[in-house]
Amino acid sequence: MSIEQTVVITGAAGRTGRALVPRLRRRGRALRLVDTSRAGLELDVEPRDVSWHDVSIEDADGMERVMHGASALVHLAGLSSERPWADLLRVNIDGTHTVLEAARRAGVRRVLLASSIHAVGFQPVGAAASTTPLLPRPDTYYGVSKAAMEALGSLYADRFGMSVVSARICTFLEEPGDGRAVAQWLSPDDMARLVEASVALDDGSHHLVWGVSANAPAWFSLEAGHAIGYRPLDDARAVSIERDGVVPPDPDPTAPLGAAFTDERHPVGGTW
Structure with a gap:
């Protein structure tokens, strides 16, 4: 098989990575999976299709070896929830x-950089419908680390001409939950569509895009995603109606995007 594109995926054994890898495999594409543990990643490895690389994102030389000859990067690795500042600085920002x-x-x-809704957690829900990307208002140290990730993506696009998509991922689940998750759901298939749009992009610019499906509550503007070719197809409300037989209630539109993560139940620097 002739390899036309090689995509590096960091954090490939994480929850998002495990769902993405089988969806991204296709003829003519090689995947280089990067993580420090393969636990939970069930995949037949074919020499010219998928390769495994036990490399930490803190290992500069190791990461450069993995990147050699690659076409695109999907950066999912990092701490995925609130932690002490030093840990988030070391892994999410320095990493x-x-x-x-x-x-x-x-x-x-x-x-593609996996940012988070928590980078703008103190923004009101109503602001998410704006076609202008929201300025960072992080709700936690974790949110700060994702805002820093976005800033790095902007720098590398403007300074070095790289095409960078910072995806503010909302609620990534196999199936939508209830309440706020109806509005914030990002399906695995739509996440794969977002990755496909990002690894095809070559405009030397930085893009802030909501990582969200086409959910009927329509909290989030999809315009920035459409501009890079991301067109989500899944709808949490339609899935919920088919699954549960009832129309789920609309989430409270007056709450901050970060919800409970903006209050004292989730103090900065703690773990949850």
Whole structure:
């Protein structure tokens, strides 16, 4: 099989990575899976299709070796919830810098960064419908680390001409939950569609895009996603009606986007 595209996926054994990998495999594409543990990742490895790389995102030399000859980077690795500041700085901020620098040095021009709704957690729900990307208003140290990730993505696009998509991922689940999750759901299939749009992009710009499905409550503007070719198809409300036989209630539109993560039940620097 002739390999036309090689995509590096960091955090490939994480919850999002495990769902994405089988959806991204296709003829002519090689996947380089990067993580420090394969636990939970069930996949037949074929030499010219998928390769496994036990490399930490804190290992600059190791990451540059993985990036050599690659076409695109999907950066999912990092701490996925609130932690002490030093840990988030080391892994989410410094680690993202290490990964981006390795990609730059290896000539990788297309990048998706897994940011989070928590980068704008103190923004009101109503602001998410704006076609202008929201300024960072993080709700936790974790949210700060994702805002820093976005800033690094912007720098690497403007300074080095890389095409970078910072995806503000909302609620990534196999199936939608209830309450706020009806509005915030990102399905695995739509996440794969977002990755496909990002790794095809080559405009040397930074894009802030909501990582969300086409949910009927329509809290989030999809315009920025459409501009890069991301067109989500799944709808949490339709899935919920088919599954449960009832129309789920609309979530409270007056709450901050970060919901409970903006109050004292989730103090900064703690763990949850």
